[in-house]
Amino acid sequence: AQKITQTQPGMFVQEKEAVTLDCTYDTSDQSYGLFWYKQPSSGEMIFLIYQGSYDEQNATEGRYSLNFQKARKSANLVISASQLGDSAMYFCAMRPLFDYKLSFGAGTTVTVRA
Amino acid sequence: GAVVSQHPSWVICKSGTSVKIECRSLDFQATTMFWYRQFPKQSLMLMATSNEGSKATYEQGVEKDKFLINHASLTLSTLTVTSAHPEDSSFYICSATSSGSPIGELFFGEGSRLTVL
Numbered sequence: 001a002q003k004i005t006q007t008q009p010g011m012f013v014q015e016k017e018a019v020t021l022d023c024t025y026d027t028s029d030q031s032y033g034l035f036w037y038k039q040p041s042s043g044e045m046i047f048l049i050y051q052g053s054y055d056e057q058n059a060t061e062g063r064y065s066l067n068f069q070k071a072r073k074s075a076n077l078v079i080s081a082s083q084l085g086d087s088a089m090y091f092c093a094m095r096p097l098f099d100y101k102l103s104f105g106a107g108t109t110v111t112v113r114a
Numbered sequence: 115g116a117v118v119s120q121h122p123s124w125v126i127c128k129s130g131t132s133v134k135i136e137c138r139s140l141d142f143q144a145t146t147m148f149w150y151r152q153f154p155k156q157s158l159m160l161m162a163t164s165n166e167g168s169k170a171t172y173e174q175g176v177e178k179d180k181f182l183i184n185h186a187s188l189t190l191s192t193l194t195v196t197s198a199h200p201e202d203s204s205f206y207i208c209s210a211t212s213s214g215s216p217i218g219e220l221f222f223g224e225g226s227r228l229t230v231l
Binding site: 035043101109 | 146148155156157158160163205207209211217218219220221222223224225227
């Protein structure tokens, strides 16, 4: 069984600044994948970034980077140069490597201020 | 990326009626699809795993007679909320993974917002 914890219900960030969203997880699986998704108010789920448990380097995807600390079981998302369009709910998720069933954290609502 | 389409986006129905939600993979074949339910400002809760050609696997606490799932083809899964009641009002979202994706991320439909009066 997996458990994903996002302790920040909501965050405010100034436009053009960076923001870090926390995610910790617990799993008994040795191989797993970590994902971040963005959910705007419209409801669709947008895939942002992926980190495999055996990946040695932190994943980056444009303005998104994942600060992966395996020993601490954390996978924080960093959004650099925030834009107004980044205002949304962000979910951390994980699954065992050989199972597509994804478990989600509680989510963090990010509001970008002009 | 792979595209998953859900229909309808919004549905309002009277209590006691049944509602069917369709989930289609438009440009790939999905042997497995997942149905999630989401209450406002909350996380996505997995309801069931839909497997093409076989019975769905429901998560603990999900009534399979209330939420009927059919996955009759490699591109279509349907969720039918039977005898809907106001407490079934929620956002339902489906997802699928494409074998063409190297990391196996889930691609989500647009979601269906159900309101039961």
